[in-house]
Amino acid sequence: MKKLTDFNLTDALRSEIESAVKNRRIPHAIIILAGDFQSRIDLATYLSAASLCIDEHSFPCGECRVCKKIFSGIHPDVQYYEREKDKKEFSVKIVRESIKPDAFVKPNEADGRVFIIKDAETMNPSAQNAFLKILEEPPKGVRFILCCDNSASMLETIRSRATVYSLLKDNESDEDDEKSLKLAVELANALTSTNEYEFMSKTGVFEKDKELLKKVISKMQVLCRDALAVKNSSIILSGEKDCAYKLASSLSVKNLINLIGKLNELSDSINKNANLNLLITRFSSVLRQATRG
Template identity: 25%
Template sequence: MYSFSDVYGNELTVSYLKRAAQTKKPSHAYIISGAAGSGKKLITRTFAKALQCEETYGAPCGKCVSCRTFDSMNHPDIIYVTSAANAKSIGVDDVRAQVLDKLSEKPFKYRFKIFIIEKGDTLTPAAQNALLKALEEPALYGVFLITAANVGKFLPTVLSRIIVLKTKPLPMVSVYNYLTEKAGVPEKDASEASGYCEGYIGKALSLLNDEEFAQLKLAAEDIIKNTRETYAGIFEAAKELEAYKPRMAELLSILQIMYRDIIIYKATKSEKHLIWKQNINCTKENASKFGMDILLKKMNAITYTMDILSKNASFAISADVLMMDLNPLAEEI
C-alpha cells in the first residue's frame, strides 16, 4: 500500500518529493493539486509515509513499524485533518482542534508531525487564516500536506507560504496499460474507460464501477442507433434527454467519443484506434449510412451543445437543436 511505484506518470512531482524525502528535510507545507482521480491522494500519502519511514530515505520501505502503522491508518504522528460531522467545508474550529492544539505538542515517536489535509480547497477563509499562524511560525517538526482540486480557493497569503505541485493527466495508452496490467480490467472495458477518463486513472476506476455511467453509455448508444425520421420523433427524443440533465456534460462526452470512432472508422476502415469497442456494429453501420460531412456536422453539434450548456443556455432548446442536428431528415442526407 502507498508506494511511489504505484504512481503512474507525474514523474517530475514524484522525483521532487522523493528528493525531499531523501534528505528528510522537507519544506513545511505542500499543496498537491489536480483533477479528481489524478492521483493526488496516493502521491501525498506516499510522501508522508516516506518522510516517516525509519529504514529508507526516498521511497518508503513498506516494512518498518512506521510504514506498517501508516498503512493501517494508525500512525501516531500523522494527523488527517477533516471537517467535523462531515460538514462540506473544513472550518476554523476544525483547524484549531486538529492542527493548532496538536502542533504545540512534539511528535509522539517519529521525526515529523505531519498534517494531511485532503480536500484542502474546502478550508473556509477563516480556517485558512487560522492555518496561516502555523505556516508563518512553523514548528521544526511540523509538515503540512494539502490536496486540492482548485488552488484558486486559497488565500494569496496562504499560497505564498506553500509549495504548489500539480498532478497531470496521463496519455490514454498509459491509463489503458494501468487498467489492464495492474487493475485486471478486461481489454474492452479498459479501452472505453481510458477514452472517457481524460487521462486520470482514478476517474477511469470510478467510472468502471459507476452504474449511472453505464446507463449514460446505453442512452448515448440509443441516440446513435435509433435515428428519428420525423420532427415529432426528434422532439420526443429531445424531451427524453431531460432524464439525463444532471449528467448531461458526461452524456455529451460519451456521444463525442462514439462519433469520433464512427468518423475514424469511416476514414480508415480499421478497428485499431477505436475506443468504444462494445458495439462495433453500430459504429460500422453509422459509418456507412452517413457521409463524412454529415458526421462532422453531428460532431460539431455535440461540441456546440457542450459549450452553450456550460454557459447556462436553456436546456430544452439546446436539446431540441442537438437532436435536430443528430437526426437529419431523409431529404438532408
C-alpha cells in the first residue's frame, strides 16, 4: 500500500490532505491534477481507502477488509471509469448510462462509495455537463474523484465545485514548484504593467530551460483562471490572491480567456518541440497582445 509520503506533493498540500484524512473530512468532489497517470489513480485509490477504512485509529490502515479489497481493486463500492477503449473521448453515454444510475445505488458493503474517473481530461463538454448535473445534486455518501492531466480541459463550473489536489512531476521538487510559481506571478504582474519591456526582461531565464518555461506557462494559466474566478466570485486555487485580484482588476474577461487560449497554444508548441528562442519571443509578443483590445 502506498503512503501519503510516497506521492510527490508540495509540503503544504501534503499536510492539507493529512488533516482532511485525519478528521475524516475528505472533500466530496476532488480533482487530482498533473503528476503522471498512474500516480493520479494511486492517489485516488489512497483517498478512497482513507474515506472508507474501518480501522478506528489510522486510516487507511491497509489491513482491514475494506482496505484490502480497495487496494486490490476489487471493492464493489469503489468504482473506476474511463473512456471506451476504441474512443478518443469520454462520452456522455458513460455518464448517463453508467455513472448516474450507479451513483443512486446504495453502497454494497461500505459506509459510502467512491467513483473515480481515470481520464477526466478526455471528457468532452457534453460529458462534463452531464457530470456537472450529478455534482450539483450529489447523491448522499458518494465521493467523486476526477483524475486529470491538466486543468485547462475541465470546465470552470466543475472546477469551482471540486477541491483540486495537484501532484508534482517525478523530477520536480517543492522548490522547483515555488520557483516557477514566483516567476509566473512576476510575469503575470508584468503583463498588466504599462512598461512593455518589463515582461520581456524577465524571459531571459528560459533560454536554457525549456522545462521551466513549460511550468511557468501552466502556472500562469492557473493565475488567469483564478482571476476569472475572482470575477465570478468563486474559489481561488493558486493561493496567489494578490496576483489574481490584480489581473482581475486590470484585464477584462475577454482578455483573460484570450490569454488562457494563447498559453494553451504556447504549451502545445513546446510539446511539439518548437524552436525555444522563437517560442520565448512569441511568449512575450503574443501574451502582451492578448491583454489588449
